[in-house]
Structure formats: structure tokens, C-alpha cells
Amino acid sequence: MAEASQHSRRIVVAGSTFGQMYLTALRRCHPDTVVIGLLARGSDRSQRIADAHGVPLLTSADDVPDDTDLVCVIVRADSIGGSGTTLAAKFLEKGISVLHELPASTKDVTTCLRAARRCGARFAVADLYHWLPAVRVFRAAARELLSFDRPLAIDAYLSIQPAYALARLLTEIGLSLRPVSLKPSQDGKLISGALDGTPVAVRYATVLDACDSDNDVRFPSVSVHTSTGTLTLAGVHGPVFWIPTLHLSGKAKNGTGYEGEGLVKTAASTELFRSNHTHAEIFTDLWPTAIASQITAMFDEASHADAQRMIQVARLWEDLTGGAEFPAAEEGAADSAQRVLLQDRLRAAAKSAVGVSHISEKDEDSR
Incomplete structure (x- = not known):
């Protein structure tokens, strides 16, 4: 990553699992956007990710500099068993803007919005989709x-x-x-x-x-x-x-x-x-591009997320x-090779049904 200049937007990514995607995406933001750290628990894996992206590994929220412009909190919200909301609120209370990973409950959103309003920071729930x-x-x-x-x-x-x-x-x-x-x-x-x-x-x-x-x-x-x-x-x-x-x-x-x-x-x-x-x-192009767009939007006053809309989304x-099934985890799911084979079998079945493929040779070759 390039060094931060006097006018750079200084960003920290919190969370090293899906946070990797954010580190990739930030390379596609404006030249004045610079990652100044990866906040994680300090595992060897997190250190390797930080090294691969050329950023310091921070192991405590207190290590995040006060002049940071944005923290991307890619950690599950408190309402679904994580600590993302608590972490986000801590940064917002310091006047640091936060982009929080989805989903976020009404309680998560209102907690963060109040802290943001109180301390003059921005807050939004991430949604790359x-x-x-x-x-x-x-x-x-x-x-x-x-x-x-x-x-x-x-x-x-x-x-x-x-x-x-x-x-x-x-x-x-x-x-x-x-x-x-x-x-x-x-x-x-x-x-x-x-x-x-x-x-x-x-x-x-x-x-x-x-x-x-x-x-x-x-x-x-x-x-x-x-x-x-x-x-x-x-x-x-x-x-x-x-x-x-x-x-x-x-x-x-x-x-x-x-x-x-x-x-x-x-x-x-x-x-x-x-x-x-x-x-x-999707992983190397579409998603990083989408993430880069939403990060850029965090600094755009015209497209800054509306508080009432965020609450409306959380309620919906x-x-x-509410009451939806969350089934028990399963083992033995089809591996990648089996899925490719299934894709080919479905194409063959489609061709045999009508005697002609509705997928062009160009599309076949591109896959």
C-alpha cells in the first residue's frame, strides 16, 4: 500500500476473514485512500494476510490511530453473536466513521447511529450486493x-x-x-x-x-x-x-x-x-469493485446512507x-469437482431435451 499523505483518507480494516476482500477492494479506491492497518486478533494467519497486503497488523482497538478516517468493521454484529457493534461504537465515540458488516439489527443500527450523531462521525451498514x-x-x-x-x-x-x-x-x-x-x-x-x-x-x-x-x-x-x-x-x-x-x-x-x-x-x-x-x-473482480464503490460512497455527502432508511432495512x-429456520450444519457437501461435473451434466441434459444448445459457443468457451 502507498504511504499516507497529508490529504489521504486513512482506513483501517477490522476483521481478517472477509476483511481480506476489503483489503483487495481498497486498491481500487481513489489514489488518496490508504489502508493504515489490519485490526485482528494476532494469529499467524492474520499476520500473513497483513504482510501480503503490505499493511501493519493491529491487535487492539486502542492501536487504531485517532486520526483514522474510516474503520471497516467486517465483524459480526453483537445481535448475531459477534462483537462488531461494540467495536463500531468504540470507534464512532472517537469521531471515526464506520462501515459495519451486514446484517445489523435495529438495536445494532440505533446504537451506532446515536454514537455517530453524538461525535460527528458517519455510519453505514455494508452491503456489497x-x-x-x-x-x-x-x-x-x-x-x-x-x-x-x-x-x-x-x-x-x-x-x-x-x-x-x-x-x-x-x-x-x-x-x-x-x-x-x-x-x-x-x-x-x-x-x-x-x-x-x-x-x-x-x-x-x-x-x-x-x-x-x-x-x-x-x-x-x-x-x-x-x-x-x-x-x-x-x-x-x-x-x-x-x-x-x-x-x-x-x-x-x-x-x-x-x-x-x-x-x-x-x-x-x-x-x-x-x-x-x-x-x-466474482471474487477477484465483481465483489472488490462493489466494495470499493461503497467505501467511496462513505466519503460522498450526497450518497451518505440515510439513518431512517437503515433503520427501515433493519426492521424489515x-x-x-423472525421465526425462520436455521438448520443444523451438514457434512459431506459436494466438492468443487462434483459441482463442475453437475454443471456439465445439466448442460448435456438441456441440449438433449431440444436438440440444440441455447448457450452460445462463446459462452461455453468463456467458462
């Missing part, structure tokens, strides 16, 4: 759709780990969210009800890796249904689809007029955003996860 291209496309398209047509229903599928990202997305697509009336099913795998009268169904399909609870994450798949069609975000990395309802004119219903403008010009489905990234590209996250 918000900045991903597919999510940005879906968010913009959903706002456009809901400005034209009212929602009939909202469906979502995911594992429980990224539920906070779903909560934030739902607050940003033009939906009316209050009152909330959501209840879990008896087995805790379905949260259903309504947001301001719009039916909502959130189905959890969670598999927990016995060795790593953050592994095998199923990212949110969200569909907004309206009278004119369904807009779907298949996953936070895409693709994004618009599938209109089939609307027939009077002539078409009578067996003529199939060449009318409405049928000719409306596709049966439209791919608004295409996804062809490998998981390696609590509503979406």
Missing part, C-alpha cells in the same frame, strides 16, 4: 415497472445468510412497505404475508456447511409480479429477466391478427442483464427472518 451490476439493473427496472403498474405479488428464494440484502432491495424498488404483516410457517422455511397489502412469500432453502456457516450461500432470487408481467432477478449476479403476460387483441382471439404490432414487438421474454461470470471472477430484515 447493492452495488453489483445485476442488482442495480433489477432495482432500476423494478422502479420503472412499479411506476407504471401496481405489484400483485412478490416472491423470493434464498438461504438465510443474505436475507439482509433482500430486505434492503425491497426497500429500494418503489414498494410501499408499511404495514408489515409477515408470519413464519410451522417449519420455518417460509415467511409469508403482505407488505402494505401486496402478497409476499419468502422461501428459505438453507444448507449450512459444518466447516463454514458462510459457505453454500443461496443468494436472493426475487420476482415482482404485476398485471403486465413478471420481473425476475435470478441471483445477485444475474441474470435479470422480464417476462410479459400474454396479451391477445380481439383479432387474435378470433384466430386472426397474430401479426399485429403488439404480438410482433413484444418478446416472450427479455434478458435485461446477462450473467456469464465465473465464481473466480427482522420481519423477514
Whole structure:
């Protein structure tokens, strides 16, 4: 890392697990952004990470300099068994701004907001998914759709780990969210009800890796249904689809007029955003770029997170996860080689079903 100059924005990353991704991302920020330390417990692993990124390893919050501009607290919040909220509040009380890892409960958020307000610091909850291209496309398209047509229903599928990202997305697509009336099913795998009268169904399909609870994450798949069609975000990395309802004119219903403008010009489905990234590209490119964007936004007054919105997201996250199943960890999940083999088998099955592949040779080669 470059040395900090008089005008550099001085940043410390707290937490060395996912914090590694932040160290990579900070290389993509403005030239005047400099990492001045990695705050961790002092293990050999943490020391190796600090050395690899050319930054000092700090082993106590007291070691963080008072003139630090931002601490990225990539540590689980107090409400979910970590110490991130306590650590964040300590820095905020010193007037140091904080970007806190998701998820964060209403209590976590209000604790940090009060400390930030009291000491003139900034606070935001991190959400790299918000900045991903597919999510940005879906968010913009959903706002456009809901400005034209009212929602009939909202469906979502995911594992429980990224539920906070779903909560934030739902607050940003033009939906009316209050009152909330959501209840879990008896087995805790379905949260259903309504947001301001719009039916909502959130189905959890969670598999927990016995060795790593953050592994095998199923990212949110969200569909907004309206009278004119369904807009779907298949996953936070895409693709994004618009599938209109089939609307027939009077002539078409009578067996003529199939060449009318409405049928000719409306596709049966439209791919608004295409996804062809490998998981390696996601880790080395998409995620660091998204993280860099949100860190930059922390210093941008115009895009500084709104306190009421953060509280709204935290409350909705609590509503979406209250009573949801958190299953026991499993061992023996499919390894990487098995997953590649499964991908190939699915492609072969798709080709054999219709006699032709709908995946271009270019896409095949890129994988």
C-alpha cells in the first residue's frame, strides 16, 4: 500500500476473514485512500494476510490511530453473536466513521447511529450486493415497472445468510412497505404475508456447511409480479429477466391478427442483464469493485446512507427472518469437482431435451 499523505483518507480494516476482500477492494479506491492497518486478533494467519497486503497488523482497538478516517468493521454484529457493534461504537465515540458488516439489527443500527450523531462521525451498514451490476439493473427496472403498474405479488428464494440484502432491495424498488404483516410457517422455511397489502412469500432453502456457516450461500432470487408481467432477478449476479403476460387483441382471439404490432414487438421474454461470470471472477473482480464503490460512497455527502432508511432495512430484515429456520450444519457437501461435473451434466441434459444448445459457443468457451 502507498504511504499516507497529508490529504489521504486513512482506513483501517477490522476483521481478517472477509476483511481480506476489503483489503483487495481498497486498491481500487481513489489514489488518496490508504489502508493504515489490519485490526485482528494476532494469529499467524492474520499476520500473513497483513504482510501480503503490505499493511501493519493491529491487535487492539486502542492501536487504531485517532486520526483514522474510516474503520471497516467486517465483524459480526453483537445481535448475531459477534462483537462488531461494540467495536463500531468504540470507534464512532472517537469521531471515526464506520462501515459495519451486514446484517445489523435495529438495536445494532440505533446504537451506532446515536454514537455517530453524538461525535460527528458517519455510519453505514455494508452491503456489497447493492452495488453489483445485476442488482442495480433489477432495482432500476423494478422502479420503472412499479411506476407504471401496481405489484400483485412478490416472491423470493434464498438461504438465510443474505436475507439482509433482500430486505434492503425491497426497500429500494418503489414498494410501499408499511404495514408489515409477515408470519413464519410451522417449519420455518417460509415467511409469508403482505407488505402494505401486496402478497409476499419468502422461501428459505438453507444448507449450512459444518466447516463454514458462510459457505453454500443461496443468494436472493426475487420476482415482482404485476398485471403486465413478471420481473425476475435470478441471483445477485444475474441474470435479470422480464417476462410479459400474454396479451391477445380481439383479432387474435378470433384466430386472426397474430401479426399485429403488439404480438410482433413484444418478446416472450427479455434478458435485461446477462450473467456469464465465473465464481473466480466474482471474487477477484465483481465483489472488490462493489466494495470499493461503497467505501467511496462513505466519503460522498450526497450518497451518505440515510439513518431512517437503515433503520427501515433493519426492521424489515427482522420481519423477514423472525421465526425462520436455521438448520443444523451438514457434512459431506459436494466438492468443487462434483459441482463442475453437475454443471456439465445439466448442460448435456438441456441440449438433449431440444436438440440444440441455447448457450452460445462463446459462452461455453468463456467458462
